Amino acid sequence: MNRKIILFTLGAFAASMAGSTAWAVGDNNNEPPKKTKTTTQCKDGKIWDAKRSRCVEAKRSDLGDDILFDAARELAYAGQYENAIKVLDAMKEQRSARVLNYRGFANRKAGRMELGMQYYRRAIQADENYILARSYMGQALVEQGRVEEARAQLVEIRDRGGEDSWAYKALLQSLGGIRQY
Incomplete structure (x- = not known):
């Protein structure tokens, strides 16, 4: 197949996926986050506090980082990127790969591509195996x-044992299902 046709096809596929939140799936799992009252009832970046049975501001809550992370992930998946960032800001854990990765995701999806890429690089620096x-x-x-660079990441995921993971399959699909490595 002609290289220009392949690149055009990949570009068209990527453009069609760019606005999709379908790629906000999991912290290395393949299940979308379950909707909670955080996205069904809370507004303005507040999150559901089950102990208090009400929406609370993430920064003022005493909720642990795992609960905050799950809320940020849910908000990001729901397309509420700025609210996801607010919740990530409330976490004590700021330098972990998972937090940096979701900062990258939320910023990229909010249209700040270069900032998102900076966070992805920082996430990989924090944990080179965070696929x-x-x-x-x-x-x-x-x-x-930048298809060749994307393929290099696919190879890194494979080489780090992630060939059966959602991370690998999602990137492979973004590449049009072509494994050329």
């Missing part, structure tokens, strides 16, 4: 037309 950051970075590279 979800490699997948999201690869998807961003596809969106930018």
